[in-house]
Amino acid sequence: MDILILGGTVFVGRGVAEAALARNHRVTLFHRGSKGTGIVPGADEILGDRDGGLDALKGRKWDAVVDACGYVPRVVGASARSLRESADRYLFVSTISVYEERDGELREFPVEAPVGIEEITGETYGPLKIECEREVLAAWGDKGTIVRPGLVYGPHDPTNRFPYWVGRFLHGGEVLVPDVLDNPLQQIDARDLGNFIVLLLEKDLPGTYDAVGEPSTFGETIAACHELNLGALPVYADAEALEKVSVTYWQDLPLVTGELSPMMSIHPEAALAAGLERRSLKETTQDTAAWIQETGIPENPRYGMSREREREALQALRAGP
Structure with missing residues (x-):
């Protein structure tokens, strides 16, 4: 074609x-x-x-x-x-x-x-x-x-939503993590999305398709990133504590929302029937880590905190009210 x-x-x-x-x-x-x-x-x-x-x-x-x-x-x-x-x-x-x-x-x-x-x-x-x-x-x-x-992740992600967590755990030390590990999360690897789009063209298929990843949780994403460097130390904080140190969900801590959104629990029946295939979270995490190690995080990313700001937030959390 x-x-x-x-x-x-x-x-x-x-x-x-x-x-x-x-x-x-x-x-x-x-x-x-x-x-x-x-x-x-x-x-x-x-x-x-x-x-x-x-x-x-x-x-x-x-x-x-x-x-x-x-x-x-x-x-x-x-x-x-x-x-x-x-x-x-x-x-x-x-x-x-x-x-x-x-x-x-x-x-x-x-x-x-x-x-x-x-x-x-x-x-x-x-x-x-x-x-x-x-x-x-x-x-x-x-x-x-x-x-x-849905949320797209993997190597070459310019938004820094998923790479933020991969990069933080690769770097090691203390990692500030919001205590919302049970929140649902669906992410599709950009390469799987690309394969699916080409497959639709090859089959000349009309229609509308929700192309989303396997049902997962924010906690599973954090666990996959932690596996990259078990020496890193997650420091968990709840919403009230984060608010006190002016750290926000989604913007400062990507992939996190304050609500359990049904947007993260979509069932893509039509896409699966048409041939959508999705690789594992572990594979995408490892490939994203390799990409970061080769190229580094993009400059001026849209999401995530600098390490300096994260350190300041951790110090403020330890200091208390």
Whole structure:
């Protein structure tokens, strides 16, 4: 197959590109070049900006398009319509954040009314993504496919959500850990997500698929990271203690929320039936550790505390009120 990937140089898109190449498909990446070129060896590249620069793709033909970097409905809609005659299938990478919890159940955000803004925040991310889905399906009908990943983890993760914990335990010493070990957590390796997306293209499958990892807990993630360096010492603190030292869930301590969210307990029946396969937490942890040891944590990560700030928080916790 000839596959065009919008994006393809960062994490999820990179996982798709590498999976497609490993399965002997031809891959073209359309990206701005902001992360550099040659990131995915073996892939062709076309440099351009999808927001107003789609002319760079005119006259080309592919078997399928994977939209791995669509967040704004206006931009996604333009891409979907522009490429309608250039491929046979359009797969859009969405998110499980299109769901919201209502009355203890997960339901899709209503799409009758547009969000009306393009700024991506925690409040707009899900509604914007479901509008993007609607744009794709309006243009492509049953030749459009939607994949909704959960939390994605593994090597090359620029967010630092999972790498934060891997890196902290690798470094050793005291590791500040929130005492919410029973909280449910589902994470899918970017490489498994990439393989699944390519499989859907090979099978030419329409539909919407929740692509999430095996049911797990935050405690199992901490245990897998601790196995990397048993000399590290977890220091557990509850929510009240962390609040007193101004340490926050999710931002400072990634992967942690204060509530038991059903968003972390999704059953991906359709994806499993279509062939989704998921590697073990242990394997992803070990591979992420190898990546960190080779390249280091990305600069200015979005999530996690510096070691200096963590040390200050630990000292404040020991000092008490």
